[in-house]
Amino acid sequence: MSYLPQELIRKKRDGFALEADEIKFLINGLVGQSVKAEQISAFAMAVYFNDMTMAERVALTEAMRDSGDVLDWSDLPGPALDKHSSGGVGDNVSLMLAPLVAACGGYVPMISGRGLGHTGGTLDKFDAIPGYQTSPDNALFRKTVRDIGCAIIGQTANLAPADKLIYGIRDVTATVESEAMITASILSKKLAAGLSALVLDVKCGNGAFMATEAQALGLANSLGTVANGAGLPTLALVTDMNQPLANAAGNAVEVQNAVDFLTRARPMPRMERIVLALCAEMLVLGGLYSDTADAHTALQKVWENGQAAEVFERMVAALGGPADFISAAGRHLPVAPIIRDVFADEAGPVSRIKTRDIGLAVIGLGGGRTTPDDQLDYSVGFSALAGIGDMVDHQTPLGRVHASSQARAEAAAAALQACYEIGGEVEHNPVILHRLGPEDFAGGQEGL
Known part of the structure; x- marks a missing residue:
């Protein structure tokens, strides 16, 4: 079905909800160049001021997902699982989480990003490892996931290309902060990654993009409702970011911190609490364990016996890095x-x-x-x-x-x-502030 882009922009500008086919028309038109960037700019501003219903957010996310390749991991012997963090300082959780989950039978095809604003990017950390390929071809990516259980790479050009185009427009039109469009941007890539389940780590505090609990809960609810509405089982943890999560902030220093965690070189209680909680939720949501207590037991075992560290080292080597990285990280890192x-x-x-x-x-x-x-x-x-x-x-x-x-x-x-x-009064915030399971998102799905 064909529409006039300006009429759809007018409809959204005037506060009306768009149908799924109308949203799909705009997104397909942007990728196919029949809808112009200035029209999407106007659309983004209309969304910024008038917001979107949850049904619109699902439609936008699915249209952006379908703008490029959608990966299929159905040939794996286990579930394809992933985690997304809304970002913070010293947040190197992905480096430990992926090998821990893989060592417990999950498969983690993690597609990550670079630093944004004051927050560090997972890909930037891996670029500190000499030889590591953050942009391997699809064959190497799939082989690494299948053989080792995890691979952490960057977004390919054919994965949700509409997101890249729209983000560039939002970045120069002061519409980045739209919760609806943040939701679609994050989830379109995760849905395109072909996951079986997703766990969200929504950061809250003075080091996060969401400074207040209300903001963090709002984003968590939007992400969880839309992801589940689009058919991806998802839950969210809202976690504290009023101090750096790792005791390091940077690239090589955070990689070394992750190696220290995986090798149990020293205690890291806050990091341990968040990493193991996210891993356990992923394993249960993916159907590998019946409850988080059993998952925690399994995670402790592969952490203590060195299996998780071994998986990380094998992943690094498979993607071009040093074969002895865990034992000699200090020699390899800049x-x-x-x-x-x-x-x-x-x-x-x-x-x-x-x-x-x-x-x-x-x-x-x-x-x-x-x-x-x-x-x-x-x-x-x-x-x-x-x-x-x-x-x-x-x-x-x-x-x-x-x-x-x-x-x-x-x-x-x-x-x-x-x-x-x-000096003065010390306020200790809980590391995990809230847990929102799939059942908690059901009530917020108006229009679904």
Whole structure:
């Protein structure tokens, strides 16, 4: 069926809901170039001001999914599972989660992105590993998933191409923050990945895009309702991002942190709580375990006996990285020429952390982008970051800066000091704030 694009824009502008066929017409037209970018710009602005019903969001997500290839993993002997995080500082969960789930019988074809704003990107972390291919051909991607159980790569050109086009339009028309279009952007790629089940990690706090619980719950409800409405079993955890999740922020330093986690080199209680909770939910939602208690038992076993670390090392090698990466990560990862501890001006417990500003300080070091074409310095960032409640003094540092020059190290040290408040009342937030299962989304599916 054919429509006039301007009439559909007018309809949305005036606050009416679009039919699925109308939305599909606009998306297909954009990809086929019969609907112009300026028309989609007007459409995006109309959506920004008038929002979309859940039925419209499902239709938009499905149309964007169907704009390119849709992967099929039905030949795998187990379920294709994945996780999506809404982003934060020190969020390297994917690096540990994928091998843990794979070691327990799941298959994780994870298609990830690069850094956005103050948050680090999973692909940028893997680019710190010499030789690792974040853009392998489809044959190598499928072989790695089948043989090893997981592969973490970037979005291919033929996977949800409408999303890339629309995101570029939203980026220059001040419509990025539309919850409806954020939902479609995230889920169109996940649906195109051909998953059996999806678990969402929606971050909440001063280091997240969603600063308040209400905002995080709104996004979680939208993502969960639309994903389930589009036929993808999905649940969500809303988790705390009022401090960096890892005790590192950067690229190589976060990869080293992940290796330390997988090899159990030192305790990381907050990270352990979130990683294992997400993994357990994935395994249950994928039908591999009957409940999260059994899943946790299985995860502890493959973590403690080294199977998960072995899976990670095999994945790295299969995608072009060093074959001995787990045992020799420190030798393979880039090292900054200047590494120095940063101390607070006073002694006491850490009471508050300006987490977003730590992410911005990583960008200042050269570890993140200010323009899409920026080349990253993968060696820079912060490690050994103190967490909320930790005691710091003139011998116990706030963290360690990794920098390319003395001048950048000094600027980053000053920035890190400004991110920490010492003394006063310490407020410990739960690591996991909310759990929303598929049953919790049913009531919000108006129009479905």
